[in-house]
Amino acid sequence: xxxxxxxxxxxxxxxxxxxxxxxxxxxxxxxxxxxxxxxxxxxxxxxxxxxxxxxxxxxxxxxxxxxxxxxxxxxxxxxxxxxxxxxxxxxxxxxxxxxxxxxxxxxxxxxxxxxxxxxxxxxxxxxxxxxxxxxxxxxxxxxxxxxxxxxxxxxxxxxxxxxxxxxxxxxxxxxxxxxxxxxxxxxxxxxxxxxxxxxxxxxxxxxxxxxxxxxxxxxxxxxxxxxxxxxxxxxxxxxxxxxxxxxxxxxxxxxxxxxxxxxxxxxxxxxxxxxxxxxxxxxxxxxxxxxxxxxxxxxxxxxxxxxxxxxxxxxxxxxxxxxxxxxxxxxxxxxxxxxxxxxxxxxxxxxxxxxxxxxxxxxxxxxxxxxxxxxxxxxxxxxxxxxxxxxxxxxxxxxxxxxxxxxxxxxxxxxxxxxxxxxxxxxxxxxxxxxxxxxxxxxxxxxxxxxxxxxxxxxxxxxxxxxxxxxxxxxxxxxxxxxxxxxxxxxxxxx
Amino acid sequence: xxxxxxxxxxxxxxxxxxxxxxxxxxxxxxxxxxxxxxxxxxxxxxxxxxxxxxxxxxxxxxxxxxxxxxxxxxxxxxxxxxxxxxxxxxxxxxx
Numbered sequence: 001x002x003x004x005x006x007x008x009x010x011x012x013x014x015x016x017x018x019x020x021x022x023x024x025x026x027x028x029x030x031x032x033x034x035x036x037x038x039x040x041x042x043x044x045x046x047x048x049x050x051x052x053x054x055x056x057x058x059x060x061x062x063x064x065x066x067x068x069x070x071x072x073x074x075x076x077x078x079x080x081x082x083x084x085x086x087x088x089x090x091x092x093x094x095x096x097x098x099x100x101x102x103x104x105x106x107x108x109x110x111x112x113x114x115x116x117x118x119x120x121x122x123x124x125x126x127x128x129x130x131x132x133x134x135x136x137x138x139x140x141x142x143x144x145x146x147x148x149x150x151x152x153x154x155x156x157x158x159x160x161x162x163x164x165x166x167x168x169x170x171x172x173x174x175x176x177x178x179x180x181x182x183x184x185x186x187x188x189x190x191x192x193x194x195x196x197x198x199x200x201x202x203x204x205x206x207x208x209x210x211x212x213x214x215x216x217x218x219x220x221x222x223x224x225x226x227x228x229x230x231x232x233x234x235x236x237x238x239x240x241x242x243x244x245x246x247x248x249x250x251x252x253x254x255x256x257x258x259x260x261x262x263x264x265x266x267x268x269x270x271x272x273x274x275x276x277x278x279x280x281x282x283x284x285x286x287x288x289x290x291x292x293x294x295x296x297x298x299x300x301x302x303x304x305x306x307x308x309x310x311x312x313x314x315x316x317x318x319x320x321x322x323x324x325x326x327x328x329x330x331x332x333x334x335x336x337x338x339x340x341x342x343x344x345x346x347x348x349x350x351x352x353x354x355x356x357x358x359x360x361x362x363x364x365x366x367x368x369x370x371x372x373x374x375x376x377x378x379x380x381x382x383x384x385x386x387x388x389x390x391x392x393x394x395x396x397x398x399x400x401x402x403x404x405x406x407x408x409x410x411x412x413x414x415x416x417x418x419x420x421x422x423x424x425x426x427x428x429x430x431x432x433x434x435x436x437x438x439x440x441x442x443x444x445x446x447x448x449x450x451x452x453x454x455x456x457x458x459x460x461x462x463x464x465x466x467x468x469x470x471x472x473x474x475x476x477x478x479x480x481x482x483x484x485x486x487x488x489x490x491x492x493x494x495x
Numbered sequence: 496x497x498x499x500x501x502x503x504x505x506x507x508x509x510x511x512x513x514x515x516x517x518x519x520x521x522x523x524x525x526x527x528x529x530x531x532x533x534x535x536x537x538x539x540x541x542x543x544x545x546x547x548x549x550x551x552x553x554x555x556x557x558x559x560x561x562x563x564x565x566x567x568x569x570x571x572x573x574x575x576x577x578x579x580x581x582x583x584x585x586x587x588x589x590x
Contacts, residue, residue: 200549200552201552201553214550244552309536316533327511331576333575334575334576339586342586348511351512360512361525364510368526381539390547464552
């Protein structure tokens with residue numbers, strides 16, 4: 001008989017509805033798993049077991065009356081970038097080390113309204129800036145996967161590294177992530193789970209700590225796309241408190257799993273065959289094309305001519321926005337303060353002590369590209385190139401329904417293999433950034449293991465607000481790939 | 496090319512981030528390599544291209560001009576690092 005840690009979110013939901021298991025049992029099993037394993041993974045910054053037990057008890061009462069929302073009694077983890085009322089929210093930064101929001105983000109409020117049980121706040125790169133979760137003021141989150149031939153600690157990707165690690169290890173049934181240039185998709189690929197970055201404007205940004213406002217988008221991370229679809233349906237929706245939120249109905253995403261891909265036109269962007277890509281990533285990509293073709297889709301080569309400019313454009317646009325967004329952390333109204341005799345001195349000392357190295361570097365570059373004499377040459381030009389990148393996608397989508405690419409140019413690397421050159425580190429996001437720049441939705445699904453036994457993901461990119469086709473195509477890959485591998489560190493593995 | 500110490504210090508001053516002398520050199524090197532890398536955008540022809548400000552998916556909207564939030568002074572002040580009654584405190588700015 002399968003155990004409590006074999007549940008997916010969907011099967012746990014069904015078991016709860018059928019009263020085969022209670023929400024309290026389910027929550028306690030996950031709290032136990034966190035206590036057993038999170039010392040190794042460091043996926044949580046703040047744990048909330050007492051609140052979770054209370055919420056689970058309330059869920060059981062609702063379920064007994066045949067009430068409760070779509071997530072009633074489901075234990076989730078929340079990336080520590082979403083403000084949670086009365087629960088410390090740090091953005092993995094020292095400067096917000098003691099910040100307790102007096103309000104709830106819209107995305108988490110939606111999940112709570114549907115009955116979800118929050119187990120705590122998950123680790124990330126500071127202010128979501130990073131691709132390896134090595135930039136957290138609370139220490140790195142660790143990938144539950146290990147290479148076959150080594151015990152080295154692997155990174156879980158970033159910035160939603162804690163979310164990815166906790167989902168992959170079975171500590172939560174699903175998690176929220178945020179994606180600015182790949183922060184949901186790349187960690188999902190690194191940990192063998194699924195993740196969706198929805199269309200920009202699909203999920204409200206209200207109460208999500210901002211990194212780059214024109215790119216930031218919340219999305220679900222879970223073991224498979226069915227679980228992601230259930231979460232996305234709860235998280236998404238119009239919110240008058242976010243001026244970039246789009247007022248369009250939320251479809252039944254779970255239903256789109258069954259659509260199939262017959263007659264679907266799948267584009268293969270030829271510019272994504274980048275120099276130096278490992279042969280096994282190329283092979284996996286080809287495998288993905290074959291799977292979709294076998295399921296009835298048509299494979300078409302397309303061109304996104306400005307692909308190579310995606311990353312440099314991103315690092316101007318995103319960092320400019322970050323430098324502006326992070327100006328609010330000045331030690332005056334909230335956050336850590338370092339006293340100084342003058343007001344400017346207080347700002348400088350508070351920000352020097354409160355921000356980590358990568359955040360400082362990014363604020364400074366953002367400040368530079370916005371400063372007088374450089375604005376036109378860097379920032380304005382980048383915004384124009386961004387228009388060209390978006391046009392590439394819109395043109396491609398006149399001919400195809402979705403695009404298929406690898407999610408990342410490699411599998412998870414070891415903590416001590418982190419490149420010392422920041423540009424090398426940024427290359428992790430080469431395949432994920434362009435979709436973010438265009439605002440179109442994209443997802444990652446686990447598709448196989450590399451030669452060293454570490455998971456690899458495939459990315460699908462879709463049209464504006466067509467998450468349903470993305471999910472349908474992703475599910476076809478899931479069925480063909482039949483990825484049922486488990487990481488070394490998993491709640492279901494008895495000690 | 497590394498950014499020189501004077502440039503890094505000027506940017507840090509604009510960003511109100513205090514830097515230690517040893518940080519100035521490392522940051523100059525890192526920032527220089529990132530700036531060199533983004534220089535490749537200069538080869539793109541952007542003649543007649545409009546800048547992309549956002550995705551343009553959300554339509555600007557008006558709302559009724561009424562109070563929808565407020566009366567939560569203590570909540571607003573609840574994370575203040577230092578306060579005096581209903582005020583944030585800062586070092587003296589005006590003599």
